[in-house]
Amino acid sequence: MEQLEFFDVPSPCIGVCQVNNRGYCKGCLRSREERFNWLQMSAQQRREVIRLCQDRKRRVLAAARKKQLELELVQQDSPPQDSLPL
Secondary structure: OHHHHHEEEEEOOOOOOOOOOOOEEOOOOHHHHHOHHHHHHOOHHHHHHHHHHHHHHHHHHHHHHHHHHHHHHHHHHOOHHOOOOO
């Protein structure tokens, strides 16, 4: 038996209970089914949900970084507002 099996897997909920446009919680990134079925899941199933949430978080952060870089590039290519002709 692994040591992890001795301890309960805590919920990843951080109290930000809003759903994004893909149906995942904005706080913990669990799907509706994952949130509603958490208490009935085995420890192995919970660890898998945690792994999926971590993957989702990485993708969300990567998309945010990409969007920020694109925004910075657009701002660099745009002339300053005060130098535009009237």
